[in-house]
Amino acid sequence: MDNDILISYAKKAMGNAYAPYSGFSVGAALLSADGEVFTGCNVENSSFGATICAERCAVLKAVSEGCTSFTKIAIVSSSDDLTYPCGICRQFLSEFMEDGEVILCDSEGNIKEYSLDTLIPFSFTLTKDM
Numbered sequence: 001m002d003n004d005i006l007i008s009y010a011k012k013a014m015g016n017a018y019a020p021y022s023g024f025s026v027g028a029a030l031l032s033a034d035g036e037v038f039t040g041c042n043v044e045n046s047s048f049g050a051t052i053c054a055e056r057c058a059v060l061k062a063v064s065e066g067c068t069s070f071t072k073i074a075i076v077s078s079s080d081d082l083t084y085p086c087g088i089c090r091q092f093l094s095e096f097m098e099d100g101e102v103i104l105c106d107s108e109g110n111i112k113e114y115s116l117d118t119l120i121p122f123s124f125t126l127t128k129d130m
């Protein structure tokens with residue numbers, strides 16, 4: 001799937017952001033290895049720490065539907081700048097996205113692409129011999 005199309009899914013999802021506390025809306029669109037798109041938006045909470053980022057929202061929707069392998073994620077926000085995924089989301093994505101591509105798009109349409117590995121080298125993994 002073209003990055004432009006994935007970005008348009010992320011923009012649509014951003015419209016559903018629930019962000020009354022920060023006023024900062026984020027949208028994400030995750031492409032599965034078999035070509036399905038799962039979208040997410042940030043969902044804030046009065047108990048701020050309970051807030052879910054858009055990226056994890058998309059991953060949770062996909063995994064709960066039985067889909068656990070992804071190739072790309074597009075991320076957009078209401079800010080003028082590119083929005084880089086937070087540390088928790090980078091770690092969360094690394095569980096399900098080997099050699100994945102992270103596509104960021106700002107409100108003027110400027111696009112940057114990174115490999116997830118560039119954004120989170122040496123992500124945490126549990127060793128099996130515990």
Ligand code: THU
Nearest residue numbers: 022024026042053054084085086
């Ligand atoms: N947020 C995301 O949705 N994704 C990120 O990677 C960074 C931050 C959201 C969480 C919160 O609702 C708002 O942006 C401000 O931090």
